[in-house]
Amino acid sequence: MKALQITGYGDIKNNLAFNDIEKPTVKDNQVLIEVYAASVNPIDYKIVEGGLKQLEKLSFPASIGFDVSGMFWEELNSINGAGNSSLLLNYSTNDKKPYSGVSYYRLKQTDFDGLFSYSQIRSIKINGIDNFQIFPNPTKNNISLVGNNLQLEQINIYNTLGQDVTILTKQAKISKSKIMIDLSNLNEGIYYIKTKTTASKVHKQ
Numbered sequence: 313m314k315a316l317q318i319t320g321y322g323d324i325k326n327n328l329a330f331n332d333i334e335k336p337t338v339k340d341n342q343v344l345i346e347v348y349a350a351s352v353n354p355i356d357y358k359i360v361e362g363g364l365k366q367l368e369k370l371s372f373p374a375s376i377g378f379d380v381s382g383m384f385w386e387e388l389n390s391i392n393g394a395g396n397s398s399l400l401l402n403y404s405t406n407d408k409k410p411y412s413g414v415s416y417y418r419l420k421q422t423d424f425d426g427l428f429s430y431s432q433i434r435s436i437k438i439n440g441i442d443n444f445q446i447f448p449n450p451t452k453n454n455i456s457l458v459g460n461n462l463q464l465e466q467i468n469i470y471n472t473l474g475q476d477v478t479i480l481t482k483q484a485k486i487s488k489s490k491i492m493i494d495l496s497n498l499n500e501g502i503y504y505i506k507t508k509t510t511a512s513k514v515h516k517q
Contacts, residue, residue, distance in 0.1 A: 316352075317373040321362035328352070328360055331373060352376075359472075369501055375473055385418070395424075410438045446505060450515035453496045455505075456486070463507045464491050470504045477503070 315333045338344045356376055358364055389405040407415070415438065419431035444459040457464060464485075469478045482494040495503070495516050505512045 315375045317375050318360050318370060319373050321360065321365070324352075324357055324360045328356075329373075333375065364502070369499065370472075393421075410436075414438075444507070444510045444512070446512050446514060450517050451495065452517050453494060455493050455495060455514060457491045457493065457505070457507075458489055459507070459510075460489065463509055464489070466508055467491065467493070468506045469493070469495075469498075470506060471498075472502055472504075 313333060313335050314330050317329060317331045317333075318327060319329055320327045336344070355364075359370070359376070388407055391403050391405060393403075394401055407417075414435055416433050416435050418433045420428055421431075422428040444457070444463050446455055446457055449455065457467065467478070467483065468476055469481055471477055477498060480497045484492045484494075486492055493505075495514075498516050500516055503514050503516055505514055
């Protein structure tokens, strides 16, 4: 497979290349995705030029890229139908853990013979639950995460290579809305704090 890699510090034209790398091994709690398009953002320019050497130490060649966009559907609920009926039947369900911002919903109807069809997609905007905070940032050892139950339900930490380094950290629940994470076992550099609804960058000094 191909990967966009930094081959050294300096001019981006001479130090950024598409290289062949081994296909990653997928763990039980991971999925392998196929990326159709990619781009380089301003922070990548700074990294290649060496502007973040003090915050992020790289071993070359270093693969870049963390965030992807795409379409992924989660099943919220499944309701058994009443079968054939000459009457109008109504079904309903609720999203008990909605994401902050805009979410997209659709219905899937499956017949007894296994054939299925989808409804039109509808969007709903949820306001007022996106109060996630991380501090201090940059940090030397500990960071505090403040948010709602959904945001703090699952927290994973990744390095710039996309490797999950959560196991090297220690998490302590301070209250229902606050978690403290000890990053002292991590090397200096940039890390990504991923929750179910947010992704934030943290500088470990």
